[in-house]
Amino acid sequence: MILRSAPASPFGRKVKIAAALLGLSVSVVEADTASPTDSLRRENPLGKIPTLILEDGTTLFDSAVIVAYLDAVAGGNRLIPAELGPRFAALRLESLADGLGDAALLQVYEGRWRAAEKREAAWVEHQAGKVERALAALEAEPPAGAITVGSIALACALGYLDLRFDGRWRGGHPRLVAWLDGFAAAVPAFEATRVKPA
The missing domain is CATH 3.40.30.10 (Glutaredoxin)
Structure with a gap:
């Protein structure tokens, strides 16, 4: 593949x-x-x-x-649980984390693809609001339990915020920081795939 x-x-x-x-x-x-x-x-x-x-x-x-x-x-029921409740909890977390990543990416693209005089501050603020609300919801209830597609997606979205937004999210989200530290310790591939800022 x-x-x-x-x-x-x-x-x-x-x-x-x-x-x-x-x-x-x-x-x-x-x-x-x-x-x-x-x-x-x-x-x-x-x-x-x-x-x-x-x-x-x-x-x-x-x-x-x-x-x-x-x-x-890989046989199923590994990263996406088969049981209904855990399955949709994992998929819901994946959707939230992917949406967080999308909103962060759109802010980066606004700066990368649009000339400075044509950038739309309201659009950037709209996307930033999605990131802030997602982080607040996740800080209130960080993931728990087995590693799933949802927790992988969240770790990657937070890693992207570290890369492109200088980790500013960390200051107001201590529970999420602790969660990400635990994920990184448990999943060596997280560090192995990390990109350092240019």
């Missing part, structure tokens, strides 16, 4: 960590989402990462679908 991704992508990182925890081999081939000549646009019509290319050439995207596939390949 080939994973098209970029080192800083929280969603690609989520897939890499999931594969490591499941004991699955995935070759990572870096993708340039901005390049019209990158084969990514043929592999995924959306031109987005992460995209997983299976041995038969079939492609899967986005990270939630890819991790669900990897979990199934």
